[in-house]
Amino acid sequence: xxNLDEIKLIAIEELKKIKTIEExxxxxxxxxxxxxxxTKRLKTLRDLSIEERxxxxxxxxxxxxxxxxxxxxxxxEIEEGGEIKYDITLVGYKREFGNIHPITRVYRxxxxxxxxxxxxxxxxxxxxxxxxxxxxxxxxxxxxARDMQDTFYLENGKLLxxxxxxxxxxxxxxxxxxxxxxxxxxxxxxxEIDSTHSPVFHQLEGLYVDKSVSISDLKGTLESxxxxxxxKDIKIxxxxxxxxxxxxxxxxxxxxxxxxxxxxxxxxxHPKVLENCNIDSKVYKGFAFGLGIERIAMIKYNINDIRLxxxxxxxxxxxxxxx
Ligand code: PHE
Numbered sequence: 001x002x003n004l005d006e007i008k009l010i011a012i013e014e015l016k017k018i019k020t021i022e023e024x025x026x027x028x029x030x031x032x033x034x035x036x037x038x039t040k041r042l043k044t045l046r047d048l049s050i051e052e053r054x055x056x057x058x059x060x061x062x063x064x065x066x067x068x069x070x071x072x073x074x075x076x077e078i079e080e081g082g083e084i085k086y087d088i089t090l091v092g093y094k095r096e097f098g099n100i101h102p103i104t105r106v107y108r109x110x111x112x113x114x115x116x117x118x119x120x121x122x123x124x125x126x127x128x129x130x131x132x133x134x135x136x137x138x139x140x141x142x143x144x145a146r147d148m149q150d151t152f153y154l155e156n157g158k159l160l161x162x163x164x165x166x167x168x169x170x171x172x173x174x175x176x177x178x179x180x181x182x183x184x185x186x187x188x189x190x191x192e193i194d195s196t197h198s199p200v201f202h203q204l205e206g207l208y209v210d211k212s213v214s215i216s217d218l219k220g221t222l223e224s225x226x227x228x229x230x231x232k233d234i235k236i237x238x239x240x241x242x243x244x245x246x247x248x249x250x251x252x253x254x255x256x257x258x259x260x261x262x263x264x265x266x267x268x269x270h271p272k273v274l275e276n277c278n279i280d281s282k283v284y285k286g287f288a289f290g291l292g293i294e295r296i297a298m299i300k301y302n303i304n305d306i307r308l309x310x311x312x313x314x315x316x317x318x319x320x321x322x323x
Contacts, residue, residue: 007037008063015074024078028071038064102320103202103309106297107184110204113228114182117221119206122183124167127158132166136276137245145244150190160188164205165245168269168288171207172277177284178210184293195305202293207269209279209286215248215268218287222252222266230254230300241265245273246288254299261299264291 011031018024031038042060045053100108111121124132130141139145149162167183183205191197208217219238226236235255243249246267253260266289271281294306301320303309308316 004041004059004063007031008066011067012070015070018074019078021075021078024071024074031067032064032071038067099317099321101309101317102297102301102303103293105320106300107202107204107293109229110225110291110293110296111182111184113225114206117224119180119182119208122167122171122181123185124161124164124170124183126161126186126188127154128161128166129158132169133159133161133163136169136273137165138270138272138276139244143244151188152190161185162189163187163290164203165288165290167205168207168245168273169277172209172274172279177279177286178208179286180208180210182206193307195307196295198294198306198310201306204291204293206266206289207286208288209269209274209284211284213268213285213287215287218266218268218289221287222264222289226252226254226263229296230256241267243267245270247271252289256299257302263296263299264289266290 011027014027015024018027030036033039038060042057042064045057045060048056115121133151134143134146135141151162152160154160164183164185164187167181167185171179171181171183185203185205186200187203188200189197191199193199206221208221223236226234237253237255237260239251239253241249241251243265247270249265249267251262252264252266253262255261266287269286269288274281274284274286294309297303297309298306
């Protein structure tokens with residue numbers, strides 16, 4: 001008498017060798033037929049004690065099920081015409097690797113640089129009130145600066161933020177100086193789409209408020225940021241500008257591909273803006289800056305059309321891997 005494990009192995013071996021349906025049924029009846037080896041053993045169970053019956057019974061049933069499965073598989077194999085069921089010479093599916101979107105990539109690079117300088121990250125809502133987006137930033141109703149940032153107005157009087165600057169106000173309302181933050185986000189403008197404009201794009205805001213913040217702190221911070229992001233020998237130019245929420249205001253340009261390119265706006269936080277947030281402008285000063293992430297990405301990777309970022313064309317997305 002073989003023990004059960006041996007019977008199982010022998011049956012599987014026998015199954016491997018057969019080639020026809022007739023042989024398969026022969027073997028099936030040898031093990032599982034009326035007079036089959038397994039069937040007979042199952043019949044002897046009733047003469048055993050409850051304990052023995054339980055152990056042996058479950059073992060026998062396990063083998064029975066396994067053999068039934070093996071028979072089914074063998075049957076399919078024979079019916080499908082022989083041993084080779086799959087064409088192993090066919091080309092398989094290749095799993096493509098994904099890629100970080102260029103906007104995300106550049107955003108992360110920028111944020112990492114500011115983090116290393118001690119800035120932390122803040123966020124704000126995309127649907128804003130007039131107060132946060134304009135009025136608190138010293139852009140009252142009917143101020144001409146509103147024309148350049150026309151947006152989408154909601155029926156409840158709220159609007160889609162035109163820049164990340166409202167996060168300056170929100171942060172100064174909830175935190176006491178010293179404040180050192182960057183704030184990324186999606187912004188919206190009523191602009192016609194062309195190679196450099198999109199009604200939805202991304203910005204990053206920076207804000208530093210403390211007792212003695214000067215324009216040379218601003219200059220040093222931005223220079224060190226730009227050298228890190230581009231390269232140590234890039235040429236940088238500061239030029240006067242105007243924003244209602246900074247005074248003085250300036251623009252920063254870099255020299256690339258034989259041209260001066262504007263990459264961000266900045267300035268010393270206007271005292272009125274500090275006062276709007278209940279920060280004493282006689283004690284505290286601040287600097288702020290704002291940059292367009294798409295614009296930086298375009299300059300950094302020589303991309304000539306902003307629309308490429310949103311079309312999800314894999315041929316474009318695959319090309320930008322550097323960093
Ligand atoms: N919010 C300005 C814009 O969108 C950029 C800016 C931010 C300028 C902070 C100065 C200070 O154009």
